[in-house]
Amino acid sequence: MGYYCCSQALHSTPIHHQFRHSIVRDFRKSRVLNSKAMQREEERNHSAASGKVRVPHVLTVAGSDSGAGAGIQADLKACAARGVYCSTVITAVTAQNTLGVQGVNVVADDFVGEQLKSVLSDMHPDVVKTGMLPSPGIVKILCRSLKEFQVRALVVDPVMVSTSGDVLAGPIILDSFREELLPMADIVTPNLREASALLGGIPLESVADMRSAAKSIHDIGPRNVLVKGGDLPASSDAVDVLFDGKDFYEFRSSRIKTSNTHGTGCSLASSIAAELARGSSVFFAVKTAKRYVETALDYSRDILIGGGSQGPFDHLMKLKNNAVNLQARRPFEPRDLLLYAVTDSRMNKRWGRSISDAVKAAIEGGATIVQLREKDADTRDFLEAAKTCLEICSSHNVPFLINDRIDIALACDADGIHVGQSDMPVRVARSILGPDKIIGISCKTPQHAEKAWIDGADYIGCGGVFPTNTKENNITVGLDGLRTVCIGSNLPVVAIGGIGISNVGRVMELGVPNLEGVAVVSALFDRESVLNETRVLREAIMDSVRAVKQRI
Numbered sequence: 306m307g308y309y310c311c312s313q314a315l316h317s318t319p320i321h322h323q324f325r326h327s328i329v330r331d332f333r334k335s336r337v338l339n340s341k342a343m344q345r346e347e348e349r350n351h352s353a354a355s356g357k358v359r360v361p362h363v364l365t366v367a368g369s370d371s372g373a374g375a376g377i378q379a380d381l382k383a384c385a386a387r388g389v390y391c392s393t394v395i396t397a398v399t400a401q402n403t404l405g406v407q408g409v410n411v412v413a414d415d416f417v418g419e420q421l422k423s424v425l426s427d428m429h430p431d432v433v434k435t436g437m438l439p440s441p442g443i444v445k446i447l448c449r450s451l452k453e454f455q456v457r458a459l460v461v462d463p464v465m466v467s468t469s470g471d472v473l474a475g476p477i478i479l480d481s482f483r484e485e486l487l488p489m490a491d492i493v494t495p496n497l498r499e500a501s502a503l504l505g506g507i508p509l510e511s512v513a514d515m516r517s518a519a520k521s522i523h524d525i526g527p528r529n530v531l532v533k534g535g536d537l538p539a540s541s542d543a544v545d546v547l548f549d550g551k552d553f554y555e556f557r558s559s560r561i562k563t564s565n566t567h568g569t570g571c572s573l574a575s576s577i578a579a580e581l582a583r584g585s586s587v588f589f590a591v592k593t594a595k596r597y598v599e600t601a602l603d604y605s606r607d608i609l610i611g612g613g614s615q616g617p618f619d620h621l622m623k624l625k626n627n628a629v630n631l632q633a634r635r636p637f638e639p640r641d642l643l644l645y646a647v648t649d650s651r652m653n654k655r656w657g658r659s660i661s662d663a664v665k666a667a668i669e670g671g672a673t674i675v676q677l678r679e680k681d682a683d684t685r686d687f688l689e690a691a692k693t694c695l696e697i698c699s700s701h702n703v704p705f706l707i708n709d710r711i712d713i714a715l716a717c718d719a720d721g722i723h724v725g726q727s728d729m730p731v732r733v734a735r736s737i738l739g740p741d742k743i744i745g746i747s748c749k750t751p752q753h754a755e756k757a758w759i760d761g762a763d764y765i766g767c768g769g770v771f772p773t774n775t776k777e778n779n780i781t782v783g784l785d786g787l788r789t790v791c792i793g794s795n796l797p798v799v800a801i802g803g804i805g806i807s808n809v810g811r812v813m814e815l816g817v818p819n820l821e822g823v824a825v826v827s828a829l830f831d832r833e834s835v836l837n838e839t840r841v842l843r844e845a846i847m848d849s850v851r852a853v854k855q856r857i
């Protein structure tokens with residue numbers, strides 16, 4: 306996305322400075338901020354002193370969309386995606402889907418007032434964003450409430466007609482918009498049709514028209530006007546024009562070829578509100594919000610929800626991956642640790658084989674989980690190798706983990722990661738990767754194992770059981786150390802370090818609780834035939850497992 310100031314050529318540095326100053330200016334001069342609100346601002350700052358964190362908060366006053374692409378539901382999702390709390394005052398309930406609006410049930414004015422009072426008097430949102438306001442009575446109550454309970458900024462999306470062409474607020478609303486709400490707004494975000502309606506029906510067909518409309522709407526009273534050009538005919542870009550009373554700014558993004566654009570206007574306005582709640586200036590709020598909508602549209606261009614002509618998009622940018630993963634992936638199970646293949650590119654190089662051949666052979670030989678461990682690859686090569694290995698592992702239903710590099714795991718959507726005691730802490734990794742991914746951690750002591758359990762790991766790797774050349778300066782814990790960790794662990798354990806065909810029986814026949822398998826590097830990959838070595842090792846493990854069962 307690019308933007309430029311039309312009244313003067315600006316490079317990014319001066320623009321940055323100009324708008325950094327305006328962060329303060331924006332809120333101080335806000336139409337809806339007075340001394341009472343300033344006082345609340347002080348209270349907000351004081352919450353830090355109590356040790357609690359006050360989170361940015363947007364209140365949306367809008368209609369419910371049963372199809373959840375627009376309205377209240379879009380606002381909730383956009384704010385969640387931008388990391389901002391969103392409370393909701395519902396003005397109307399619509400029966401709506403991807404075909405259009407089948408019905409509208411307007412909430413009684415008084416009850417809108419009651420919802421406003423509940424939220425504003427207790428939760429003190431930073432910013433109010435409005436969407437569908439179906440009656441002049443609701444506008445009146447809202448304006449009255451905003452005078453009583455002041456907030457830092459007011460974002461008005463003057464919703465009138467849905468993308469499907471259905472009326473959500475009739476022309477009867479225009480006078481109260483012009484006379485009451487717009488003069489209080491810090492920013493108003495009409496689309497072409499709404500801008501035209503606010504100005505008595507003038508045609509808007511070009512960026513020049515959008516600019517003069519923004520100026521005329523500014524005269525009504527809002528501090529900033531953003532005329533959205535999503536519907537601008539014959540434009541290869543999606544162009545929006547911002548006017549702040551002095552300068553015009555054009556925000557351009559590529560026009561994403563998709564029919565999943567239902568709710569873009571609501572989402573843009575609520576993400577502008579979210580950015581304002583986080584403390585941005587209007588300029589940066591618009592810039593970030595537009596980039597967010599563009600990214601989400603791009604991600605969602607080919608998702609399918611509903612049979613109509615205008616589908617919703619995926620605000621959280623997760624649905625597609627999840628839909629694919631649901632078919633392909635299963636949850637982690639302790640028995641996946643039975644024969645854990647850990648790759649080593651130096652060994653593969655030595656034996657002249659590619660990473661994909663090595664991983665394929667290990668899986669065909671009976672490896673039950675694979676970890677890509679690249680200690681000296683460039684990021685680009687690491688990612689390429691990871692993508693290739695993931696494809697092989699997924700097609701065999703074998704979990705695929707990345708050693709240490711959480712960024713690579715995220716980029717290729719691996720099944721999880723394995724970390725060492727001095728790598729990314731498990732708790733942090735879990736918060737980044739979410740609840741579904743597999744996280745393993747190397748542990749040498751029961752204390753490590755206890756912490757791994759508390760922090761949310763799925764398994765622990767315990768070793769080195771025997772001395773090994775694969776890892777320098779690695780303290781050997783021996784079979785006794787392994788036994789102690791297994792007994793003290795709440796998590797499944799895989800033994801690692803110098804394990805091969807000659808000693809795997811001694812490890813597995815310990816027969817201790819939680820010991821699920823062995824992890825192997827050299828014994829599989831520093832050999833001529835990965836396939837044969839894996840087969841033989843797998844057989845030996847199974848023999849030991851049977852022997853332990855017989856013992857019991």
Ligand SMILES: Nc1ncnc2c1ncn2[C@@H]1O[C@H](COP(=O)(O)OP(=O)(O)O)[C@@H](O)[C@H]1O
Pocket residue numbers: 468495496497533534535536543544545558559560561562563566568569570571573595598599602
């Ligand atoms: N196909 C698209 N590709 C990229 N951005 C788009 C597309 N359609 C709309 N937008 C952007 O989404 C936002 C909402 O615009 P618009 O669709 O005009 O509003 P509304 O949903 O209120 O009609 C604007 O920032 C617009 O530029």
Ligand SMILES: Cc1ncc(COP(=O)(O)O)c(N)n1
Pocket residue numbers: 367368369370375376377399401436437464466467468469473566567568569570571
């Ligand atoms: C409840 C409600 N609010 C707003 C819109 C506008 O969204 P869009 O212009 O994408 O149809 C809508 N369709 N429904």
